[in-house]
Amino acid sequence: MIELIEKAKKTHNLTKSELTDILKDNSVNEELFKASDDVRKKYVGDEVHLRGLIEFSNICKCSCKYCGLRKDNTKLERYRLTPEEIINFAKKASEYGYKTVVLQSGEDAYFSKEDLTKILKEIKKYDLAITLSIGEKTYEEYKAYKEAGADRYLLRIETTDKELYKQMHPNMSFENRVRCLRDLKKLGYEVGSGCLVGLPNQTIDSLADDILFFKEIDADMIGIGPFIPNPNTPLREEKGGTFELALKVMALTRLLLPTINIPATTAMETLNPNGRIIALQSGANVVMPNVTEGDYRRKYEIYPGKICISDTPAHCRNCISGKIQLIGRTISTDYGFHKR
Ligand code: SAM
Ligand code: SF4
Ligand code: FES
Numbered sequence: 001m002i003e004l005i006e007k008a009k010k011t012h013n014l015t016k017s018e019l020t021d022i023l024k025d026n027s028v029n030e031e032l033f034k035a036s037d038d039v040r041k042k043y044v045g046d047e048v049h050l051r052g053l054i055e056f057s058n059i060c061k062c063s064c065k066y067c068g069l070r071k072d073n074t075k076l077e078r079y080r081l082t083p084e085e086i087i088n089f090a091k092k093a094s095e096y097g098y099k100t101v102v103l104q105s106g107e108d109a110y111f112s113k114e115d116l117t118k119i120l121k122e123i124k125k126y127d128l129a130i131t132l133s134i135g136e137k138t139y140e141e142y143k144a145y146k147e148a149g150a151d152r153y154l155l156r157i158e159t160t161d162k163e164l165y166k167q168m169h170p171n172m173s174f175e176n177r178v179r180c181l182r183d184l185k186k187l188g189y190e191v192g193s194g195c196l197v198g199l200p201n202q203t204i205d206s207l208a209d210d211i212l213f214f215k216e217i218d219a220d221m222i223g224i225g226p227f228i229p230n231p232n233t234p235l236r237e238e239k240g241g242t243f244e245l246a247l248k249v250m251a252l253t254r255l256l257l258p259t260i261n262i263p264a265t266t267a268m269e270t271l272n273p274n275g276r277i278i279a280l281q282s283g284a285n286v287v288m289p290n291v292t293e294g295d296y297r298r299k300y301e302i303y304p305g306k307i308c309i310s311d312t313p314a315h316c317r318n319c320i321s322g323k324i325q326l327i328g329r330t331i332s333t334d335y336g337f338h339k340r
């Protein structure tokens with residue numbers, strides 16, 4: 001097993017069966033995390049890129065079985081920020097020193113192509129890179145957002161197991177999700193994807209396929225998160241993913257895609273109070289602190305126990321910066337694009 005990890009560290013290639021062998025064997029986890037940390041240091045250095053996250057609407061027309069924002073969840077108080085509020089949060093993010101804002105929402109059909117392009121153009125005036133995370137759109141919509149200034153797009157494939165994908169996503173299709181990722185790449189976005197770890201009936205084999213898929217689509221960013229069951233969804237009784245397995249999938253992703261950006265995800269910190277720092281020491285090089293203000297944070301309840309719901313943007317910025325510096329890493333002052 002140690003030899004396999006050494007091989008991955010040198011060649012950045014593993015076969016599916018080699019990946020599953022490592023995923024199944026917990027006796028070499030420390031060696032795996034160390035190798036991934038070494039590869040992170042060698043290829044992307046000690047800088048950590050901060051992206052300010054704006055959760056601008058929790059309204060969603062989809063019914064992903066795992067997600068608290070799904071349309072059938074009647075227990076959630078819904079909200080949608082006005083364009084002025086979104087632009088104002090972005091302005092404040094730039095004042096806090098962020099070089100990127102991530103605009104994330106449910107699949108909210110309210111915002112037209114024209115509305116969003118206007119918002120993007122306004123935000124661009126604050127010298128920010130923009131990442132969008134607003135779901136599946138048409139080629140024309142993606143093109144308009146790119147032309148209006150969006151630089152990156154996050155759209156997790158969630159799982160590459162087509163049967164499981166179907167079970168988890170009523171009225172959605174795996175093929176359309178892949179189509180979106182390919183369109184985004186064609187349009188010149190930096191493309192982010194990723195998966196959930198610990199979905200019901202998810203196999204280790206399929207997690208190995210997920211990692212190979214990230215390589216196949218030539219991803220620029222990959223976010224891995226443990227699935228955390230939400231009591232207001234059909235998966236309320238499920239066990240959910242573990243921090244350890246999510247960290248292993250993330251570490252293997254770093255070994256195979258050495259130059260990409262990898263966030264230490266909020267879901268990891270929800271399962272482990274030091275989760276983001278452990279992730280940063282096991283292959284990650286990005287953190288996405290929340291810059292949404294007030295009660296909106298609590299209402300963007302994808303899963304229970306989400307961190308920082310009562311904290312202010314200024315507090316989070318100081319909190320995470322301090323933790324990053326304590327482990328001897330530095331906060332990047334550039335846009336943090338993917339350097340190949
Ligand atoms: N609607 C957009 C989309 O689906 O791409 C963006 C927002 S969505 C809430 C962002 C991510 O949240 C999803 O890609 C999914 O992986 C994650 N997520 C949803 N429910 C989750 C849960 N119960 N536990 C962990 N992550 C979850
Ligand atoms: Fe909507 Fe995204 Fe949640 Fe699916 S994961 S229900 S698309 S917010
Ligand atoms: Fe929000 Fe630490 S990052 S309180």
